[in-house]
Amino acid sequence: MKTRLIDVAEEAQVSLTTASRALGGFDDVATATRRRVEDTAQRLGYVPNISAQRLRRRRTDMLGLILPADETGFGEPFFAEFLAGVGEEASTVEQHLLLTAHPPGSTAERETYLKVVRGGWVDGVILIRLRWEDARVDLLRGAGFPFVAFGRTNDVDGYPFIDEDSVAGLGILVDHLVQLGHSKIAFVRGPDDITFARHRLTGFETAMTSHRLPVPDRYLLSGDLRRESGAEAMSELMDQTHPPTAVIFCNDMMALGGMEEAVGRGVVVGRDVSIAGFDGIGVGGTTAPGLTTLRQPIQEIGRRLCRILLEHIDDDTRANRHVLLVPEILVRGSTGPAPTPRRCGVTRSVSERREG
Amino acid sequence: MKTRLIDVAEEAQVSLTTASRALGGFDDVATATRRRVEDTAQRLGYVPNISAQRLRRRRTDMLGLILPADETGFGEPFFAEFLAGVGEEASTVEQHLLLTAHPPGSTAERETYLKVVRGGWVDGVILIRLRWEDARVDLLRGAGFPFVAFGRTNDVDGYPFIDEDSVAGLGILVDHLVQLGHSKIAFVRGPDDITFARHRLTGFETAMTSHRLPVPDRYLLSGDLRRESGAEAMSELMDQTHPPTAVIFCNDMMALGGMEEAVGRGVVVGRDVSIAGFDGIGVGGTTAPGLTTLRQPIQEIGRRLCRILLEHIDDDTRANRHVLLVPEILVRGSTGPAPTPRRCGVTRSVSERREG
DNA sequence: GAGCCTATCCGAAACGTTTCGGACGCGTCG
DNA sequence: CGACGCGTCCGAAACGTTTCGGATAGGCTC
Incomplete structure (x- = not known):
């Protein structure tokens, strides 16, 4: 059976108490005794029973x-x-x-x-x-x-x-897209009861108003944070007569779904449409093109x-x-200059861009 | 403080034993008593202390x-x-x-x-x-x-x-590549002390001999199962004067690294070179092109x-x-027909293929 | 030599359960 | 009427630790 402390004590010819205190490192036990106890414990392969320890110590670690x-x-x-x-x-x-x-x-x-x-x-x-x-x-x-x-x-x-700081984060992200010439920016929000989804929406709206950019209702969709839901939202956006040139997703998973959907339709992400996420999960760096995102050091x-x-x-x-x-922006291939108006729509599916 | 069983017992006017047996669902306690105990337990918010339970029951769940x-x-x-x-x-x-x-x-x-x-x-x-x-x-x-x-x-x-059954799995995979016309197939093995790495190597070698295909030493590299190591192996393979037309990696992670390396060099995976992995991890389906692999239902x-x-x-x-x-083969975009000899090498980087 | 201090040791209680082995009262049967 | 069975209940031991409050012995001081 498993060795108990009392077995060690008996073998080492000391009381239960002394054995406990010897192994516990207390200073009221003679060096020779301590050594003897330690040795026998070692020899018998003693490991304290954790349930007993926890019960007594009222601490579970x-x-x-x-x-x-x-x-x-x-x-x-x-x-x-x-x-x-x-x-x-x-x-x-x-x-x-x-x-x-x-x-x-x-x-x-x-x-x-x-x-x-x-x-x-x-x-x-x-x-x-x-x-x-x-x-x-x-x-x-x-x-x-x-x-x-x-x-x-x-x-x-x-x-x-x-x-x-989601609000600050979305400010950075919108700035980035605006600098690239985007003005038709859509946002795919998450469920309203999740705090960060709220904050990210607020951040997006604040940033857009501070750039004096309008956010039409049709550019504001809802998702449930999962990949598939991002794909659906992307699909809905691209079916519009005047689709946005850039889409920000509330989290990376949805953004990845969105990218997949776009790629599946033959749209070149980063040229025909820009996509960005939020979180900075690892896989976002391994897609082609890489996903521009706000990285938080998870x-x-x-x-x-x-x-x-x-x-x-x-x-x-x-x-x-x-x-x-404050999250850090990771600019990768999925965001690029806004397409010029006359060149819009999907034409060729040849890509010269590559992620740097 | 936290409510103990004894508190419940006193409140319900029964002994500790009876309280325990009532809540434990034993049949030697009167229905009325049982109900009374259950009610007070509920009312006092009693939850058994798990360390004590474990100590006594000698079972931790x-x-x-x-x-x-x-x-x-x-x-x-x-x-x-x-x-x-x-x-x-x-x-x-x-x-x-x-x-x-x-x-x-x-x-x-x-x-x-x-x-x-x-x-x-x-x-x-x-x-x-x-x-x-x-x-x-x-x-x-x-x-x-x-x-x-x-x-x-x-x-x-x-x-x-x-x-x-790694041996069977690699048989399936090699068959697939041979059917696509490949004969110059390389294998990137894993550390020898890991069992599945051994089996997969054996499987590869067996399959190749059964197809009477040679496996030159330069087509047999080693990796450590991590992504980066796959990239390194791929790089080494592509630098050869007669590079293989297909590369099988011992696991998906290395295969993903290999794909990245290939894509980074402007090689079109699935046309210029075929790549396959083993495991069927989720991300393998989300790259472009998707990774052909042997799926085990992890x-x-x-x-x-x-x-x-x-x-x-x-x-x-x-x-x-x-x-x-026996793993199931997942054929995706990363494997395709062997390039014809005269057309070999990297020329244009335009891809017409798309993962189905 | 009494008193005190220190170093070393130990007995017993406690942590909160579960469970073994009865005890008690009451009805039934021969 | 005594024995027995059955339905309820409970006391006390056990699970394996930690720790409080001494106990003992030896050495020192005055």
Whole structure:
């Protein structure tokens, strides 16, 4: 069977207490004794039972990460990259991750949160893809349970978060397109209950008005952040009699779908139409042409959130740490000069451009 | 503070035992009593403390998944998709995942396995990317600890696994290329200690000899399975005086790197040179042209492995379940007819092909 | 030699469950 | 009427740690 501490103690001829304290590194045990205990522990292959340790210490060294599941689950590149960051940081500080996925807003999601929090499953929780009004935040904040968020709710008091400054980001992106000569710019927004989707829409509208550019209703479509939905929106835009010359998608996944749709129709992305996204997920750099996007350092954010959470667990006074990052624009082949009016429409499908 | 079972018991005027048995669904408690206990539990928001439960039940309802970490960690599409499958299945049967990543073969990896197994962290372990001689398998098998594997070692006795039939797969792929008229086919192999890399090489060699096609040494390169390494191999191949007309990569990631390299040199993939991979990761369908590959249902394998592991935990006699899947070929734009000899080399960069 | 201090050790309680082995009361049967 | 069975209930031990509050022994000071 598995070796228990008492086995080590008996073998080393000391009491249970002394064995525990010897291995725990306390200074009230003689050096010779400590060495003897350590040796036998080693020899017997002793590893403390973690459930007992946790029960007694009232600390699990586990962090909870409950993903909003769609079909793809953890497979979505955005989550995968985030996970990579959190996981890496966690493992360097001897913490572990508890992963689950549930449909956003479902009762299953709520129940998992209850279990995880009240059942002492984890010491803290990391929230991701925050909603404008987010029951998870209310629940955790109400219970006084330590958590951090990637993104924010409408009322940001009492919990630490990191978020990107979407408004600033879209300003940068619109500037870029305007400089390239675009004025007919469409925007594919995300679901209104997701905070960043709201902010990105606001950012787009603000930027457009500051350039005194109109945004006709037909240039403002809605998607659900998934790839297919981006393709549909693109299709709808291109079917219009006066299609836009540039399309900004609320996130990269939709933008990739949009590119696919355009390419499928024989349109040359970056020349006939410009496309841009938001997030900077890895695959965006590997398509042809590459996707122009606003990069947020997803992995790095994961790492930082993990660190903040741990500090927050040990010291719950540091609750109001809010970090807002300005995303960096990544200009790649998918955006280019606006086509001159007489040359518009799809003619030849020969491309001379190549991504730099 | 958190409500404990004893709080519920006192509130409901029963003993601790009865409260426990009422909530546990035993039939030796009167219906009225049971209802009373359930109600108060509900009202007090009682959730059992999981560490205590685990300690007592000697069961954690947790499965361990220790990934071979490189820089990208969980971010690698192959792992991400696999994770999605395992995670989904686990959550439908109320199991949870313990995730960590360690460099393959490192002492950190070994120590984590020891802790996880001897410290009772999880009930079973899922292994992935098996090595030809795999210390993890020896350790787990030696300890009699339940585990399943995606892939296999040289000696497959005493543990359940699912693996793809790489030899058959490469047969299919080589047939496909031969039918397209290719005879100068190169292969970029993976590290020799990884089992599937061995099998895929064997499969390639067998298929080539059965078609009586030679495989000169210069057409046999090595990579480390990562994207960049695929690009390097491709570059080396294309610099040869008599470059191959088709290149098979040991996995999709390297194939994607190879495609990038080719495209970057102005070569039209699928016309000037054919490229194929192995795995069928999602992104392979989104490049232009799409990557021809051998698809293994990664997510589905994740789900199945999870199920097998759970059965194996409850009943350790079912240890020798070996599943071998024949991968399915996904023909996309990256493979096409072999260029005719006189037309060879790179001339125009205009492409008329498009992925169907 | 009494008093005190330090270094080293240990007994027992606690963490919050589950579960074994009964106990109790009441009706039924021979 | 005693034995037995059945439906309910409960006390106490156990799971494997950590830690509080001493206990013991030896050395030092006065």
